[in-house]
Amino acid sequence: MxxxxxxxYDIWEVLSAEVRRVFSDSTVLLIFFIxxxxxxxxxxxxxxxxxxxxxxxxxxxxxxxxASKRFIHKLDATPEITVTYKCCNxxxxxxxxxxxxxxxxxxxxxxxxxxIATLRTAHIGVFADMSSFYYYxxxxxxxxxxxxxxxxxxxxxRYGMEGLTGEAARVQMQPIVNEEITAFNPTGGYxxxxxxxxxxxxxHQTLFLGICLxxxxxxxxxxxxxxxxxxxxxxxxxxxxxxxxxxxxxxxxPICVISMWFIxxxxxxxxxxxxxxxxxxxxxxxxxxIFFAMTMGNIFVRxxxxxxxxxxxxxxxxxxxxxxxxxxxxxxxxxxxxxxxxPSTPGVQGFIKVSSMxxxxxxxxxxxxxxxxxxxxxxxxxxxxxxxxxxxxxxxxR
Amino acid sequence: xxxxxxxxxxxxxxxxxxxxxVLTFVIFATMTNKGQxxxxxxxxxDLDGSYLSRRICxxxxxxxxxxVHAVYNNHMEARRAMQRGEIxxxxxxxxxxxxNVLQFKAPHFVLYNNAAYLLxxxxxxxxxxxxxxxxxxxxxxxxxxxxxxxxxxxxxLIQPVAFETRNISNPWINYGIYLxxxxxxxxxxxxxxxxxxxxIATERRQKSVKRWMQKANGNALYALLGKMIPYTAWYxxxxxxxxxxMFGFMGFPxxxxxxxMVVSTILLIFAAxxxxxxxxxxxxDPSLSMSVCTLYSAMSFSLSGxxxxxxxxxxxxxxxxxxxxIRHYFLNYREIAIYGNGFGHCWVNFAALLSFGLLxxxxxxxxxxQTAKKTAQ
Numbered sequence: 001m002x003x004x005x006x007x008x009y010d011i012w013e014v015l016s017a018e019v020r021r022v023f024s025d026s027t028v029l030l031i032f033f034i035x036x037x038x039x040x041x042x043x044x045x046x047x048x049x050x051x052x053x054x055x056x057x058x059x060x061x062x063x064x065x066x067a068s069k070r071f072i073h074k075l076d077a078t079p080e081i082t083v084t085y086k087c088c089n090x091x092x093x094x095x096x097x098x099x100x101x102x103x104x105x106x107x108x109x110x111x112x113x114x115x116i117a118t119l120r121t122a123h124i125g126v127f128a129d130m131s132s133f134y135y136y137x138x139x140x141x142x143x144x145x146x147x148x149x150x151x152x153x154x155x156x157x158r159y160g161m162e163g164l165t166g167e168a169a170r171v172q173m174q175p176i177v178n179e180e181i182t183a184f185n186p187t188g189g190y191x192x193x194x195x196x197x198x199x200x201x202x203x204h205q206t207l208f209l210g211i212c213l214x215x216x217x218x219x220x221x222x223x224x225x226x227x228x229x230x231x232x233x234x235x236x237x238x239x240x241x242x243x244x245x246x247x248x249x250x251x252x253x254p255i256c257v258i259s260m261w262f263i264x265x266x267x268x269x270x271x272x273x274x275x276x277x278x279x280x281x282x283x284x285x286x287x288x289x290i291f292f293a294m295t296m297g298n299i300f301v302r303x304x305x306x307x308x309x310x311x312x313x314x315x316x317x318x319x320x321x322x323x324x325x326x327x328x329x330x331x332x333x334x335x336x337x338x339x340x341x342x343p344s345t346p347g348v349q350g351f352i353k354v355s356s357m358x359x360x361x362x363x364x365x366x367x368x369x370x371x372x373x374x375x376x377x378x379x380x381x382x383x384x385x386x387x388x389x390x391x392x393x394x395x396x397x398r
Numbered sequence: 399x400x401x402x403x404x405x406x407x408x409x410x411x412x413x414x415x416x417x418x419x420v421l422t423f424v425i426f427a428t429m430t431n432k433g434q435x436x437x438x439x440x441x442x443x444d445l446d447g448s449y450l451s452r453r454i455c456x457x458x459x460x461x462x463x464x465x466v467h468a469v470y471n472n473h474m475e476a477r478r479a480m481q482r483g484e485i486x487x488x489x490x491x492x493x494x495x496x497x498n499v500l501q502f503k504a505p506h507f508v509l510y511n512n513a514a515y516l517l518x519x520x521x522x523x524x525x526x527x528x529x530x531x532x533x534x535x536x537x538x539x540x541x542x543x544x545x546x547x548x549x550x551x552x553x554x555l556i557q558p559v560a561f562e563t564r565n566i567s568n569p570w571i572n573y574g575i576y577l578x579x580x581x582x583x584x585x586x587x588x589x590x591x592x593x594x595x596x597x598i599a600t601e602r603r604q605k606s607v608k609r610w611m612q613k614a615n616g617n618a619l620y621a622l623l624g625k626m627i628p629y630t631a632w633y634x635x636x637x638x639x640x641x642x643x644m645f646g647f648m649g650f651p652x653x654x655x656x657x658x659m660v661v662s663t664i665l666l667i668f669a670a671x672x673x674x675x676x677x678x679x680x681x682x683d684p685s686l687s688m689s690v691c692t693l694y695s696a697m698s699f700s701l702s703g704x705x706x707x708x709x710x711x712x713x714x715x716x717x718x719x720x721x722x723x724i725r726h727y728f729l730n731y732r733e734i735a736i737y738g739n740g741f742g743h744c745w746v747n748f749a750a751l752l753s754f755g756l757l758x759x760x761x762x763x764x765x766x767x768q769t770a771k772k773t774a775q
Contacts, residue, residue: 126561309592
């Protein structure tokens with residue numbers, strides 16, 4: 001019993017020292033408090049529109065007939081596409097494309113009306129600008145909707161000519177009806193896909209950077225051992241790790257509530273999970289990140305500024321490794337295993353499932369377990385690396 | 399010169415960052431080498447269990463884009479699998495489909511796809527939707543054949559209008575081309591920016607700004623330039639090698655002139671460094687200046703507009719994107735590599751990149767002013 005009280009007291013001492021350290025460093029304050037709240041806000045505003053609308057396109061209508069005009073009108077009427085130019089020939093349209101004024105060309109060839117009249121398949125050329133995935137997507141979505149609609153119109157006419165009308169013609173036209181339901185991101189928008197992953201990553205990166213900075217500073221000032229209460233024996237050094245992590249948990253819990261729960265609500269991102277489950281899921285995530293950062297900080301960081309340098313490629317690589325962009329199912333096995341070094345991978349995957357997709361805790365048990373295992377391993381490594389520092393007193397071997 | 403010596407004495411960060419850049423390149427190159435994700439897992443809820451539904455399953459499995467991960471007994475099972483992330487989409491074939499088809503009753507197929515994973519969801523959707531269209535088309539064709547139409551008439555009836563799509567400069571819809579052509583230079587620029595900022599912040603931290611200035615005969619501009627040039631040379635070299643690999647070895651489309659692309663790369667690195675030098679010479683506190691550098695450049699990937707077009711963002715952000723060198727580089731890349739335009743089309747972007755040099759001048763001025771103030775004290 002007595003031992004427990006001593007334990008708790010040590011942890012309390014480290015905790016309060018750490019809180020003081022955090023609040024006395026303006027850089028760390030910026031990273032801990034401003035960045036994780038500011039970034040989600042900025043990015044949410046940035047991607048509010050979700051999808052490309054009114055993509056400017058040009059039409060080259062060489063057929064000039066009833067059907068081609070109807071097609072162009074329908075094209076213009078879609079939310080995705082606006083017909084901004086009507087060109088006489090292809091070279092004119094190509095110039096516009098090169099000058100970046102339009103992002104797709106629809107070309108109706110001369111024989112279009114003839115082919116329609118002779119009941120054959122008529123073709124329309126689509127030249128899509130591939131410089132951005134979203135131009136392509138908007139052009140494709142808009143034009144496909146029109147194409148299907150137009151197909152049905154003409155089809156019904158033709159069946160009519162063959163003596164098939166009414167319900168019979170409709171069934172012949174659509175012997176199987178395809179319904180499409182887009183789940184968990186109804187508009188298929190970029191924001192709803194990108195932002196939830198970003199929220200997790202921002203927490204991961206700011207926490208990581210902040211802890212490394214604090215660690216680096218003590219190393220640089222040769223005060224590494226001051227964070228360890230003097231009378232603490234080597235065997236109880238884990239209390240330092242625990243105390244410090246408790247401090248970060250305390251700071252990050254309210255930040256997580258705001259950025260992972262309230263911000264998605266305000267910006268109407270898909271949110272099917274409830275706060276309780278999200279927080280339960282985030283607990284091992286935070287722990288894993290904290291211990292991971294401490295391990296890295298103890299082993300690699302000797303100067304305060306250096307962690308920021310590596311930040312550059314790190315964030316991007318992490319985002320890519322989470323499997324949000326490139327699905328995990330078709331990732332090379334080596335990178336899949338490599339990605340499990342970082343808490344961000346199960347963190348992002350799990351958060352998306354719990355929050356955006358409304359999965360229950362049982363559904364994310366794989367990610368949840370991974371996070372706890374990571375937290376456990378990094379806790380041990382963090383404690384041991386601190387032990388090494390204490391033992392060999394190598395604070396700043398420059 | 400001084401910076402060179404310092405670099406050679408302590409090559410740790412240079413090596414580390416170069417390794418990081420190479421690692422980034424390797425990760426992206428190996429992951430996207432197939433162009434599009436292949437064999438994505440999808441599911442089928444087969445409530446019919448007929449010849450037709452089995453055939454749809456098999457044909458789905460035979461496409462290169464998706465594989466049938468499992469056939470589920472009911473909707474709930476498939477939904478749970480989707481929530482667990484095991485499948486990215488599933489098809490629900492209702493009971494009595496085959497009978498209904500034979501009786502001309504038009505059964506409903508339902509396609510659920512998970513758009514929370516945008517790329518995977520979209521690709522699966524495309525594959526499944528195509529399969530649905532083909533199934534309907536096959537039934538139509540069978541019926542029309544029985545009625546005695548010939549093939550051309552049937553095609554005219556089933557598909558009166560068709561698209562012939564030409565995807566300019568990326569006919570394979572290769573995702574790697576989107577990602578790497580802009581991301582890799584962006585990472586290089588990011589690293590160059592941070593490293594320049596770091597070099598200047600280190601001088602402040604070690605309180606050796608005075609000695610540094612003396613080396614440059616008190617001219618802050620020369621001092622900054624001298625500091626930047628080794629990094630400019632190194633990172634430009636890296637970026638150009640990366641471009642060579644991408645456009646040469648990996649065969650990414652490149653329509654325009656190589657010279658312009660190389661100049662554009664050099665200017666990108668230079669402009670990024672100018673931004674870094676500007677930030678860290680304006681802000682006195684070394685760690686604060688580094689954080690501002692980080693905060694500034696963390697948005698560069700989004701604001702380059704290569705993933706989500708700038709034109710669709712709120713107007714406020716459209717004006718922000720001018721502050722990022724990578725935005726101008728991306729526009730240049732589009733002009734040169736995709737459209738094969740000459741200098742006449744993209745001089746604006748070159749000018750914009752060059753104008754980041756102004757930041758360097760302001761930075762030098764600030765640095766001068768700070769040292770003057772210090773000596774006055």
